[in-house]
Amino acid sequence: MLDSLENSEENMNKRFLQINSDLIAYQNAAHAKGFLLQCYQMQGLSNAEEAAYTNCTRFVYSLEHGDLYLNQAFQSPLAIQPALAFYGLSHYIKACLLTVDADYPATVQVLAHGLSARKRKKQNYSFLQDEVRTQRYGLFTHFSNKMFHVEHLEGTKLKMNALLKQVPELSSIFSFQSGKAPFEKVQQKDENYAIPIQLLDDYQMTEHRFSEFLEAKTMGRVNVIEADKHLIYLKPLSLSLSPPFRFHFFTNEWVFSKSKESEAFYPELLIYYSLLYNLSMIARYETEWWYDLLKHAPGKEYSLIKYFTEVSIQKIPLLIAQFLHTQKNKPSNNESQ
Template sequence: MFDMLDSLEYSEDNMNKNFSWQKDGLLPYQNTESARAFLLNSYRSLALPNAEEAAYNNCTRFIYSLEHGDVFLKQADHSPLAIQPVLAFYGLSHYIKACLLTVDFAYPATVHVLAHGLSARRKKKQNYSFLHDEVKTQRHGLFSHFSEKMFHVKHLEGSKLNMYNLLVQIPELAPIFSFQAKHSPFHPLQKNEDGLYLLSKQVLDDYQMTENRLTDFLKQKTNGNVTVEKAEKDTLLIKLSSLSQAAPCRFNSLNSQWVFSRYKTHEAFYPELLIYYSLLYNLSMIARYETEWWYDLLKLTPGKEFSLIKQFLSVSMRKIPHLIENFLNIKMD
């Protein structure tokens, strides 16, 4: 099912960028010469006065963070499902720390950025449902720090992120949601010869907006990265100006297709790495501290959550390295 991820390639000619996802796509960054040159280029683009010194000092840490992320993710892939969330979460955390070094040469400047940056309800209520659970964002910690530094997403303190709203934003889970609810969470996007994407006008009913209101809404929520260019009879033509900030448009790695979220929750506009971090954080906390509920889920598979969680973890171990690779490739261009 996931073999296609090993050789997945896609490109966007309208942005003069070529993104290729391949197996071990992070290897080119994991040697001293290449890593130092990459960091130097990143720091010069930030107009850092001591760019050469910073690249030299951070080179080894950058390489080791990527390698440690690899180790955790690969170990998760070969481990029992019961401990996969813990290993996958720490793998993602190390990957993110490597990415942070490309935009924040002094990371970690204070101890405040070392915490997870999220909090979960420790004691689960009776009849607890993962899909109804939430995590709360904190003022300090890795989550808010990388959200702002890597993706310019700010003002997250105190936000509550719902697990269902997060899971429904992962396009690779769409078949399960469609099977369970008889309703697809995404509209497929089809690219035309002008480099625009055709989106069904059904989205106007989904968002409960007029065409003009949706145009203004997307422009504001995406900082102009997703825009409605024009409308035809049953179709809106939209433009994606930046693949790294394309939400609520997302790329389905299983069928190599761009899709558009049918939900207008604030989670719909988060970059995917924020979504994966939030979900894996909560699942890792459950696996560590709520073992009775966790093992009931794994052994009895009582509800719809099991299929979604199992598929999510499987997708995470394949897609996370490619999302990290994509971020670094964009920094390199």
């Protein structure tokens, strides 16, 4: 595990620059206007030309501001990385929202974070046992709905340990600490994908029940095709937008979550936003606990938090680039009918 972590860190700088270059392509006023116009026309907006012109500059600047925060986080000590990464992600998301919501922000209600952290006890606090609660209004609720069609999240408690287990790059740490990997590797079989039949044991389901459950939880985005003695064959509409499929940034492999909890079906940007929000709040307002963690590295939380923060700085631009690419290649309303 340690060798894999060291190898991944050696490639971080190269990967970071490469992935950020994918976002730079959108940071040209003329290209951005054309891209937004295409998005709005595909949505059938009657004022697509005007909306693209109005939002073009804000779209470009939001991406650029996100770049600045993430680049600064990349060069900063861990103590302030979560706050920088969180605000970088927030600005990226605001740019993405403009591709699906031409009127964003229509009200001041959507400008809040959209999450709240519970009051922490000074003693015996555990980040892994902590949680954040979703709010009725705010950025989190708004982008979950507009970008990923995830609704009815108000009042939901998001648990840090469950969210961290949905980050594929942390799988080796969880395996090392508990002996159990949170993911199964995905095998490509022609146009379909396959996972080991033993996953049914993790889900505690029969093949038929698993098929029904998966189709319901993914709203038809992932379907079971067939199964044999060793593998379950799946057909996702789009891997990048179909949790519980997730992409391992360092091994360049698709994996499938072993969890059947709600967190396994959240898009990865929701997971990063929730975790970084809580870590940034801790870094800003719970400095005593935060610096005790950083200086003394007690327990298993330190390695998870440290590596998650490093991974987030690397992977967020990739996830944003994936979303924008999907918007660019989405069929129009007429074509999809």
